[in-house]
Amino acid sequence: xxxxxxxxxxxxxxxxxxxxxxxxxxxxxxxxxxxxxxxxxxxxxxxxxxxxxxxxxxxxxxxxxxxxxxxxxxxxxxxxxxxxxxxxxxxxxxxxxxxxxxxxxxxxxxxxxxxxxxxxxxxxxxxxxxxxxxxxxxxxxxxxxxxxxxxxxxxxxxxxxxxxxxxxxxxxxxxxxxxxxxxxxxxxxxxxxxxxxxxxxxxxxxxxxxxxxxxxxxxxxxxxxxxxxxxxxxxxx
Amino acid sequence: xxxxxxxxxxxxxxxxxxxxxxxxxxxxxxxxxxxxxxxxxxxxxxxxxxxxxxxxxxxxxxxxxxxxxxxxxxxxxxxxxxxxxxxxxxxxxxxxxxxxxxxxxxxxxxxxxxxxxxxxxxxxxxxxxxxxxxxxxxxxxxxxxxxxxxxxxxxxxxxxxxxxxxxxxxxxxxxxxxxxxxxxxxxxxxxxxxxxxxxxxxxxxxxxxxxxxxxxxxxxxxxxxxxxxxxxxxxxx
DNA sequence: TAGATTGTTAATCGATTAACAATC
DNA sequence: TAGATTGTTAATCGATTAACAATC
Numbered sequence: 299x300x301x302x303x304x305x306x307x308x309x310x311x312x313x314x315x316x317x318x319x320x321x322x323x324x325x326x327x328x329x330x331x332x333x334x335x336x337x338x339x340x341x342x343x344x345x346x347x348x349x350x351x352x353x354x355x356x357x358x359x360x361x362x363x364x365x366x367x368x369x370x371x372x373x374x375x376x377x378x379x380x381x382x383x384x385x386x387x388x389x390x391x392x393x394x395x396x397x398x399x400x401x402x403x404x405x406x407x408x409x410x411x412x413x414x415x416x417x418x419x420x421x422x423x424x425x426x427x428x429x430x431x432x433x434x435x436x437x438x439x440x441x442x443x444x445x446x447x448x449x450x451x452x453x454x455x456x457x458x459x460x461x462x463x464x465x466x467x468x469x470x471x472x473x474x475x476x477x478x479x480x481x482x483x484x485x486x487x488x489x490x491x492x493x494x495x496x497x498x499x500x501x502x503x504x505x506x507x508x509x510x511x512x513x514x515x516x517x518x519x520x521x522x523x524x525x526x527x528x529x530x531x532x533x534x535x
Numbered sequence: 536x537x538x539x540x541x542x543x544x545x546x547x548x549x550x551x552x553x554x555x556x557x558x559x560x561x562x563x564x565x566x567x568x569x570x571x572x573x574x575x576x577x578x579x580x581x582x583x584x585x586x587x588x589x590x591x592x593x594x595x596x597x598x599x600x601x602x603x604x605x606x607x608x609x610x611x612x613x614x615x616x617x618x619x620x621x622x623x624x625x626x627x628x629x630x631x632x633x634x635x636x637x638x639x640x641x642x643x644x645x646x647x648x649x650x651x652x653x654x655x656x657x658x659x660x661x662x663x664x665x666x667x668x669x670x671x672x673x674x675x676x677x678x679x680x681x682x683x684x685x686x687x688x689x690x691x692x693x694x695x696x697x698x699x700x701x702x703x704x705x706x707x708x709x710x711x712x713x714x715x716x717x718x719x720x721x722x723x724x725x726x727x728x729x730x731x732x733x734x735x736x737x738x739x740x741x742x743x744x745x746x747x748x749x750x751x752x753x754x755x756x757x758x759x760x761x762x763x764x765x766x767x768x769x770x771x772x
Numbered sequence: 773t774a775g776a777t778t779g780t781t782a783a784t785c786g787a788t789t790a791a792c793a794a795t796c
Numbered sequence: 797t798a799g800a801t802t803g804t805t806a807a808t809c810g811a812t813t814a815a816c817a818a819t820c
Binding site for chain 2: 313314316319320322323324326327349350385386387388392401402404405406408409410411412414415417455456479480481482486488493494495496497498500501502503504505506507508509510511512513514515516
């Protein structure tokens, strides 16, 4: 009974913490930069220094996924690049569906930055009748009813959601029903989906709120901005 | 000597951890949703349940900034909304400069979603001669040389950076020299700036890489995607 | 009053850093 | 070999959760 379970080729012991994966993306970029300068090997200390990260952290993050280094030598850049690309899954193409052709959606469509890493938008969807049939970047806008057919035809497994907040959950349910495995959600609305679907949320106003908070609470800038702060009514203690 | 130090109106004991501020933004949205449904008070448990967060965490996060609740009653929604808006700094207007009118920049310009929370783009900059002088949304594109003048005139203290990676550090230095206090950085490039300047980075390809990683390492979806994974050369235990 | 819910302290859990034997 | 640097264990630090007296 027990060996009916299908062995995954690289043993997925457990999912790396979010923070680790984020740093691995940074290591990847930093390695590309070092390679562009002609460097061949690199130490955890060099990577860490360049990114403001502790060298033990760099080694531990990498060790999470396997043994990539050479004691006394460091990491061979080409080797590590290949390994990290494979770990992150960007050693392949990822055709994506872009759903919602409002301003943000159209911008993401034109944005270069994705394609570099194998992510490319392969199909467009919108429910707005005035948009269906329009062409952007050689791609025609489909109605959402076409999701099942187009997703299957183009072998799409990721979706970018740039629809209004009210529509987000409904559209997400639709794409999941078509077998989509991951969603990059730009709608300011948390999605409730089965755990088998990967979701990454990008909420731009949350980011701006964080920035405003930082600016107001960082020494130096507060003084001349603090003017509105006076009419506290209830500051007991 | 010692009382020459200027007392800040709300005592900034220490900066809240990033995670706390992020959750406060979520609480804010959730409170707005509950209020729209006509609710007047709310418990930490209700907030937490709606967002998938432990109730003790909700109380602790809020308690970080002061006492907003009423034992036995919960939180009065209007009161808490006002307090949270003030804490996050969105109880005011934030005129912003948008620098870089490539695709992403132009999209952010048209994107609604910012203005709701007091963030509004008040000036445009680009160094591309073909763009300088163009108009978008009633705003004319200035060359970067105009930064000092325009920023002072319009009382701008935040900048959105949507310039190419190569230009990011240089442009960031320029805006900081003009007295900008916070930067929302979309360039895939960590900025090296004085600690008095608030920086929030939004790297879209980092997000996509994380999504790809999740999709590949989540039970269920891997099987038919894992085909490229075979030629490992060095998997020694 | 009894029931509900806060703010906060103590206990747990997880993530970061320091230290070092093993290795090239 | 001596010096450098890894992978990993142990120590530290911080963040999350449980528990509960204080309060309405």
